[in-house]
Amino acid sequence: MSLHYGRRLMSIPGPSVIPERVLNAMHQPSPNIYEGALVDLTETLFPDLKTVARTRGALAIYVANGHGAWEAAITNTLSKGDKVLVLGTGCFAISWGEWGKTTGIEPQVLDFGMSSPADPTKLEEALRADKTHDYKAIFVTQTDTASSVKNDIPALRKAIDASGHPALFMVDCIASLGCERFEMDAWGVDLMVAGCQKGLMVPPGLSFVFANDRALAARKTADLATSYWDWVPRMNPAGFYQNFAGTAPTHHLLGLREALDMLVHEEGVEQAWARQELFGKAIWAAVDAWGADGGDLTMNVRDPASRSRVVTCIKTSNGNGTKIRRWCEDIAGLTLGIGLGMAPEGSPEWHNAFRIGHMGHLNVPMVMGTLGTIDSALKALAISHGNGALEAASQVISEV
Amino acid sequence: MSLHYGRRLMSIPGPSVIPERVLNAMHQPSPNIYEGALVDLTETLFPDLKTVARTRGALAIYVANGHGAWEAAITNTLSKGDKVLVLGTGCFAISWGEWGKTTGIEPQVLDFGMSSPADPTKLEEALRADKTHDYKAIFVTQTDTASSVKNDIPALRKAIDASGHPALFMVDCIASLGCERFEMDAWGVDLMVAGCQKGLMVPPGLSFVFANDRALAARKTADLATSYWDWVPRMNPAGFYQNFAGTAPTHHLLGLREALDMLVHEEGVEQAWARQELFGKAIWAAVDAWGADGGDLTMNVRDPASRSRVVTCIKTSNGNGTKIRRWCEDIAGLTLGIGLGMAPEGSPEWHNAFRIGHMGHLNVPMVMGTLGTIDSALKALAISHGNGALEAASQVISEV
Amino acid sequence: MSLHYGRRLMSIPGPSVIPERVLNAMHQPSPNIYEGALVDLTETLFPDLKTVARTRGALAIYVANGHGAWEAAITNTLSKGDKVLVLGTGCFAISWGEWGKTTGIEPQVLDFGMSSPADPTKLEEALRADKTHDYKAIFVTQTDTASSVKNDIPALRKAIDASGHPALFMVDCIASLGCERFEMDAWGVDLMVAGCQKGLMVPPGLSFVFANDRALAARKTADLATSYWDWVPRMNPAGFYQNFAGTAPTHHLLGLREALDMLVHEEGVEQAWARQELFGKAIWAAVDAWGADGGDLTMNVRDPASRSRVVTCIKTSNGNGTKIRRWCEDIAGLTLGIGLGMAPEGSPEWHNAFRIGHMGHLNVPMVMGTLGTIDSALKALAISHGNGALEAASQVISEV
Amino acid sequence: MSLHYGRRLMSIPGPSVIPERVLNAMHQPSPNIYEGALVDLTETLFPDLKTVARTRGALAIYVANGHGAWEAAITNTLSKGDKVLVLGTGCFAISWGEWGKTTGIEPQVLDFGMSSPADPTKLEEALRADKTHDYKAIFVTQTDTASSVKNDIPALRKAIDASGHPALFMVDCIASLGCERFEMDAWGVDLMVAGCQKGLMVPPGLSFVFANDRALAARKTADLATSYWDWVPRMNPAGFYQNFAGTAPTHHLLGLREALDMLVHEEGVEQAWARQELFGKAIWAAVDAWGADGGDLTMNVRDPASRSRVVTCIKTSNGNGTKIRRWCEDIAGLTLGIGLGMAPEGSPEWHNAFRIGHMGHLNVPMVMGTLGTIDSALKALAISHGNGALEAASQVISEV
DSSP, rough: OOOSSSEEEEEEEOOOOOHHHHHHHHHOOOSSSSSHHHHHHHHHHHHHHHHHHHSOOOSEEEESSSHHHHHHHHHHHOTTTTEEEESSSHHHHHHHHHHHHTOOOOEEEEESSSSOOOOHHHHHHHHHOOOOOOOEEEEEEEOOOOTBEEEEEHHHHHHHHHHHTTOOOEEEEETTTSSOOTTTTTTTTEEEEEEEESSTOHHHEEEEEEEOOHHHHHHOOOOOOOOTTHHHHHSSSSSSSGGGGGSOOOOHHHHHHHIIIIIIIIIOOHHHHHHHHHHHHHHHHHHHHHHGGGSSSSSSSOOGGGGOOSEEEEOSSTTTTHHHHHHIIISSSEEEOOOSSSOOOOOOGGGGGEEEEOOOOOOOHHHHHHHHHHHHHHHHHHHHOOOHHHHHHHHHTTOO | OOOOOSEEEEEESOOOOOOOOHHHHHHHOOOSSSHHHHHHHHHHHHHHHHHHTOOOOOEEEESOOHHHHHHHHHHHHOEEEEEEEEEEESEEEEEHHHHHHGTTTTEEEOOSSSSSSSOOOHHHHHHHHHOOOOOOEEEESSSOTTBBBBBBBHHHHHHHHTTTTTEEEEEOTTTTTTOOOTTTTTTTOOOEEEEESSSTSSSEEEEEEEEEHHHHHHTTTOOOOOOTTHHHHHHSSGGGGGGGGGGGGGGHHHHHHHHHHIIIIIIIIHHHHHHHHHHHHHHHHHHHHGGGGSSOEEEEEOGGGGSSSSSSEOSSSSSHHHHHHHHHIIIISSEHHHHHHHHTTTTTGGGEEEEOOOOSSSSHHHEEEEEEHHHEEEHHOOOOOOOOOOOHHHHHHHHH | OOOOOOOOOSSSSOOOOOOOOHHHHHOOOOSSSSSHHHHHHHHHHHHHHHOOOOOOHHHHHHHHHHHHHHHHHHHHHOTTOOOOEESSHHHHHHHHHHHHHGGOOOOEEEOOOOOOOOOOOHHHHHHHHHOOEEEEOOOOOEEEEETTTBHHHHHHHHHHHTOOOOOOOEEEOTTEEEEEEEEOTTOOOEEEEESSSTTTTTTTTEEEEEEHHHHHHHHTTTOOTTTTTTTHHSOOSSSGGGGGTTOOOOOHHHHHHHHHIIIIIIIIIHHHHHHHHHHHHHHHHHHHHHGGGOOOEEOOOGGGGGSSEEEEEEEEEETTHHHHHIIIIISSSSEEEEEOSSSSSGGGGGGGGEEEEEOOOOOOHHHHHHHHHHHHHHHHTTTOOOOOOOHHHHHHHHHH | OOOOSSSEEESSSSSOOOHHHHHHHHHOOOOSSSSHHHHHHHHHHHHHHHHHHHHHEEEEEEESSSHHHHHHHHHHOOOOOOOEEESSSSSSHHHHHHHHHHHHHEEEEEEESSSSSSHHHHHHHHHHHTTTOEEEEEEEEEEEETEEHHHHHHHHHHHHHHHHHOOOEEEOTTTTTTTSOOOTTTOOOOOEEEEETTTTTTTTEEEEEEEEEHHHHTTTTTTOOOOTTOOOHHHHHSSSGGTTTOOHHHHHHHHHHHHHHIIIIIIIIHHHHHHHHHHHHHHHHHHHHHHGGGOOOOOOOOOOGGGGGGEEEEESSSSSSHHHIIIIIISSSSSEOOSSSSSSSTSGGGGGEEEOOOOOOHHHHHHHHHHHHOOOHHHHHOOOOOHHHHHHHHHHHOOO
């Protein structure tokens, strides 16, 4: 018998749950793109997005996914042959560096594996070793969506400062923006990339590059920018269409306006961070309990301080990761994320990981519904697990 | 801090959660009401609704809420001064009888209190005592939404048959149709009333009266029917508008078509009943666990056989019912049902009951999310409760 | 070849075009019906609906179509055997009277045919002749949707006053409310019925009865009201559910709130009346031009003062009415209204009428699009018509 | 008084009117992007898009607007320093060439002004003159959205063939795809770019590059492609995410599926072309009539054969273009397109042009509503115009 005949819950690490209000805001006839309401609305997006990013820097919005924002970040700041130091803590910073190879940059990876954050000491060492300042930029993710490692951005900045190295500090917040505390200016981040489909609660299709004065200055010497990626006209548009290097993404703008109303003007960014933090802890408490007493579930990231607040990667044995996902999807009405990068796709080990996405539009019934469904799956599949996981989570939540 | 910034979950005993597909099906321009697609679509609703009700009888659809369907049932079958035997097991059969007083019928209540089902033996006695067959009809609910008592309709029918009494057996399935097993023809129900906003998953605004041959025969002598309620033209329309005694409820018809596609043609009615049954048991398991060891939560209905599969009324002390509801609503993002009829509204005792609605569009994350949120509330409010409630529920679900 | 592959235009006399904003407002999850936003919203509907009706009287809202409102009007004010004088100017006042027969009232029709308004002089005569004041009420439509006759409500009131007759003056504004000037209090109307699906721009499913003190007083002696129709608890609810005699029509209330925002708070009722007046004149100018020089189209109502501002009934020969409708529907993407009541359905003459609905959510492209499409049909079907119809209409509009 | 209180009509040259069905199809929760329905759906888009483009070639879909597709076309086929011959017939081919300068290509414009199509003879001459075959590509628009010039793509191909020049023939169909006859393979077009927001009836956010074998071969030597624009993995994805170089544009894919159902599987592409052709002729007939007898409106493009079927640029004197647009927008509820490129923005002459967009989701009431509203504006503003424009248009349509 199947029990999924209700409102399906998506607990994947993005695209995240879209608020009904955002979908409604996008259910609109085509607007005029030359003047009027859409043009006015677009202007209001910039300050609100900067509020979310905690920056007074500049912002370019791209009709592109996050990989497009990576390319924009690279091409506006770097030149052919530039070296980049990549801090590998999962899949995505490494992919970002690889992505840039077609533009001619040369990434070098300092790899911290799939379960640990970047070590500031090793970063400092690497930078000190680069006496000729060949590294023009450092790439890192705040949250690596694959490993669910969270990097300590302020600590990495301190390491850079300690080394005296001038490389641009470039952070990928695609998974985390709006969910995990991030203070671009206070933390000394030079450039940050993000997308609309995770903490910003809009269907995929827009991405963002935030740049401070150091990053803007780099643009003057960078020789890679093409007309589409060039952020100069986007940041200083002579006409509305230059904001988007062509036709505006009308419906995404409508959706983003509604999402920012919710995040910035109703809940508030600080409160959203705190909510996500609490939900993260509730989920960890459940997973830790499942894993106790020889239970088959293990947190991929041991140290709570290094665990992402928006995604949790869980390891199992015996292909149980996939079995749990299948039961939740087919029988129960819950979609969980596949493991990513923990093992070669298709290998038996690949089935030993899954991820819970817990980002953005999220409340108690959604968190407890996700955990309760996994608990049902463990029992249904007779997978070994410790007791009390759900109450461990509800206990954390109750301490709100 | 508030944690409700996600997709709010409504676990009230109706109007129930509307599937996104149904809302989309209703998001349509006005159709032509004289010919074409809407006229064709309407014809398909009748057989599918009868499939849900398990009847080959006749059906009238009303633009009205459930109270309108009560009036239609009364006025099409009864006459001024007719006596009706009402089986009181909460609020709603009694209200149905009261409702009819303005038409001139005379309800007499056989009251079984707020926590027990109608006793077939007592019904048989009452009918045998009515040697002159003054009772023209018997009113009962399958599920009383207030008390969450479930009546044993086949057993009551047997009692009627045993008594040899000719009164029409009229059942209110407003809360339960599509969720609890109900077999109109096989069980010998003469007339049944239902609404669209519970198990049928459409916003309130339509109600239904199903009638078998005995009920149709009663129409011939009944003298109360007015033009609006008269089911004769509705059941035998000379033109499309007669289906609805005037303008068709266009968007409700569109929504109902989609909902019936889901219930009848995709999931199947038998499977929906089984799903609801399992979810009911999961919820009872949790409430029983919370109430163990002196916990403050008690099932209003002791005997599982007499518990509704679509709503659960829970009793507390110290006004905790309202406190739990408030925490869930304001902090967590879950709306629970108020207690109804368990104590005078506004009295301190009124706050000692609440209800979980679990009808219709419902899956595992919704059930476990509801229970998990209540568990968080109990802990946050330091309300005494037994352990293991959530896992007791997930255990039940795992045995699917 | 078909040319209908665009946004279909409905120019039928109701259900009228629903604004996209109203559909969006209805695209919502089920709300809490016990407290909170929906309860607050509902309270705001009453004053705004009274603003539209220009009354300080009382208002009851019914989950019912317009025929239900007819029944509510009858049962709250009249008693078995009461005589009613019906002013026949098409189909609907006569139907209203017929509708009441099942309740025991006795309608007597003063028939003015299918193309003329009620004559105040004849009304005065009829009332003077009723020396025993047997008529307890007078039924009339402001606009008869079938004939497109508009009655002169203030003139009829004057006739009643001149006769000194105490009958209640009851007006059906189902087609016209919000579109044609109507001043319930200033014009001395005692009771008015309306629906939500025409000038109020919401899908069918709600209807309204407005009552002044005289009508309210009649309630005290009327003996027909049943629990569902009784307006007393609806007008003086002890609890929210009494507003609707049971479950609130949640999504209709959401839609109506949006529609009233548009009509009352954005455009303004006076402005809406003026807009509809101008569009009516534009349409008449076109039809008059098509009919000139032996053209086959004729206005059903000759005198502009007696023409409805919301619907226009047009007569043809040779079944051309249906041919025009078919071409517009099948080839062009425009749905026109069928003729109603002008000839027996199915007879050859029945095909010699059609109607243009022009009520509610209407602007210049919609009016000119309707007329332009009909003009194309006339040419495509080689139906004789005068020249210059479209420019006659655009000329009227240009004089805004 | 304002008359715009109805369903606003957008007759701008894109983003075009989005069908309600497409908006509904996009009103969906986030789907799973790793497996299941969305992945399956995406595969079906490719053959249908190729059916629209009449090609068996390859297709890459970009999360980008049309300017992004320009960049993709350039970077996948050309190398730094490559010369491109641009056929200027308005704004957009010239912009395409300019756009490429940042990548290092060198556009050379053969300019045919703002009102004439590219002359095949001159193209042939230019190509013959390029004896060293420096031109690696020829850029041209099928319809230039600014001027509303339509180029004769087959004739240009013949000129290229006659010259024996090997340059790639690259056509921008952003405005015209799905509306104007276009046969990529039969006409010998090597590469074509398009967007989703015009004839494909989806909100802006996706663009397309179609490539035949010659274009694919050029990829092997082209040295400009970056990871985001590189079409190789997009055309030969190892995993689903490679189709979009990262996160899939979930909601656009849902919308596009619905739009292609309408265009390809319901109406059919040939029929859509014919419909658009007829509507174009109807609009031209109206404009020609307005311009007769000294009227102030003139078609920008004289020769019907060179007029776009999707947009019509109209010239006026005395700033009447803007006045007409303003009246239609503010008073009537119709939005027309501004003039583009006909005069410097802000200059008095700039106000002497406007455009009617007539692409995509379009039927008779929309066309006649657009024209009828403009006719009202001409009369309201006392702008000199010839008579009979509307009937000239309805005459054309009647000959369907």
